């Protein structure tokens with residue numbers, strides 16, 4: 001039995017007892033291992049807004065660098081209840097459920113074309129989604145009966161990705177973008193959306209993007225139908241695609 | 254003259270930024286404040302997301318909220334509408350999904366701040382604008398997102414307000430140069446539908462996107478259809494061979510997207526064979542050139558032309574790059590007007606601008 005009810009409108013980290021706000025964090029500073037380094041870590045934690053900072057462990061990583069583990073207290077709270085109400089949570093289907101759903105509601109192979117685009121060489125994310133091997137023991141879409149997949153790899157120009165999607169009559173175009181330095185990825189991601197618009201196909205095709213820094217909010221601004229971040233498994237993506245196709249078939253536009 | 258007066262004749266007005274943080278939302282708020290002062294009923298939608306608290310990429314940047322008057326119409330998601338806590342009457346459920354929920358059209362029962370996230374597809378944004386006009390709005394404002402331009406297509410909106418700002422570069426001359434290039438792109442010359450090239454290109458456009466592209470001779474005769482997806486896939490050698498085969502080719506009409514790689518390769522072939530080629534597209538939102546400007550390609554022998562023009566009504570500037578640098582507003586506008594003729598240029602937050610004060614504090618420009 002819980003000691004007391006959690007107030008979901010004012011949630012803060014938990015360690016020993018509810019609401020204690022205790023946080024464990026670790027980081028490295030580019031300073032030599034010393035008492036001054038320890039002092040610097042404490043001051044930095046205070047500057048981060050944490051209370052009662054405590055260095056519980058520190059050691060030299062390599063000459064000139066010191067690694068810290070700290071306990072700190074977080075006074076801020078977050079309103080989980082209202083986030084929950086906003087309906088961002090989706091229930092994912094299992095691989096079997098997806099196959100059954102697709103067979104019932106889509107009734108044809110679902111064609112998807114994916115790539116890591118622009119100058120981005122990171123291909124692990126898109127491979128995790130599409131290739132048979134998949135991710136953490138979950139098949140990629142290639143392993144599903146319902147899907148016909150084309151993985152174009154990395155550093156694919158938007159024009160080439162779009163041309164392939166049109167050629168094979170893709171239901172969905174999937175983009176992976178890992179490098180977010182200098183926001184170059186933003187222009188590259190919006191360009192694809194705008195090219196799909198220029199080809200007059202924006203309403204026909206599902207556009208999804210993914211990567212460590214992608215959120216649903218960013219996806220919306222970029223003009224994608226969904227955004228997927230860290231922790232995504234192929235069945236998350238597949239759940240979204242089959243449901244979206246079924247919804248679009250139900251409401252012809 | 255006020256921005257709202259300049260743009261009044263466009264029932265569907267698109268706002269497009271040259272990049273993030275060029276002041277689209279501030280411009281939108283200025284328009285809303287002026288229209289409200291004039292008692293004009295408005296509708297608002299966004300192809301992205303507008304009125305959010307923090308920038309989606311740089312969380313340190315506070316964003317201006319969107320304030321709507323009682324009676325305003327809005328196309329946004331049901332979740333964002335309820336989160337705003339503003340009383341409203343639900344008019345339509347659209348069935349259009351976004352990453353932030355289903356889009357609905359509502360009328361506000363009291364004034365309030367609402368986060369606006371309408372449909373992402375330009376055609377759907379057009380449908381929202383039309384629906385809001387039908388529900389009694391006199392003007393529908395379609396806000397863009399980041400650097401997306403699709404909603405400014407003449408097939409979607411009747412007029413455009415473009416937004417530029419210090420965020421484009423730390424060098425004021427670079428800001429001016431990049432803005433000039435973007436505006437040149439918006440104002441590409443229009444081929445008269447009754448001229449020989451124009452007529453042939455229009456005919457191709459009507460034939461639909463299955464054909465994709467065609468080579469045209471100067472008299473409009475002898476249009477040869479090109480393989481599907483030609484502009485997206487053709488390589489330099491293929492294009493050179495095409496021009497060698499069609500000695501009288503004066504133009505290539507492309508019905509879909511015109512990527513920079515294609516423009517570059519046509520320029521290469523045109524220069525080598527000392528010819529001039531016009532690339533014709535439906536409208537400026539079909540052209541994707543980032544690396545070089547329209548003028549650069551013109552010097553190489555490639556002209557760009559459109560079948561339908563975009564009506565650029567005004568340019569607004571944000572002299573502040575959030576979390577970075579800023580320029581003197583008057584100087585920036587002076588430099589811009591020296592380079593860009595025929596467009597009124599405003600800084601809607603500058604004291605010299607006489608609009609109704611938008612309910613956004615200057616502080617939100619977060620001076621560095």
Ligand code: B12
Pocket residue numbers: 114119120121122123124125126128129135174175176177178179180181208209210211212213228229230231232233237
């Ligand atoms: C492996 C790796 C590389 C390899 C890539 C090899 C390859 N074939 O992919 C190599 C060595 C080539 C490389 C190069 C570079 N890298 Co690197 N790299 C990494 C590393 C170590 C792992 C990335 C990875 O594979 N993660 C595993 C996958 C599964 O995770 P993921 O991509 O996030 O994908 C998941 C989700 O995001 C999502 N997802 C991703 N895409 C998609 C798409 C869809 C449609 C969906 C639905 C979901 C989805 O689902 C996936 C599974 O959950 C990371 C550091 C790290 N530990 O994360 C740095 C990292 C990504 N690299 C980085 C950098 C800076 C570079 C370089 C620029 C380095 C340089 N200065 O040269 C170059 C970039 C070259 C270029 N032009 O792209 C930075 C990026 C920083 C940033 N924010 O921009 C990181 C974070 C390292 C760091 N901390 O600095 N890198």
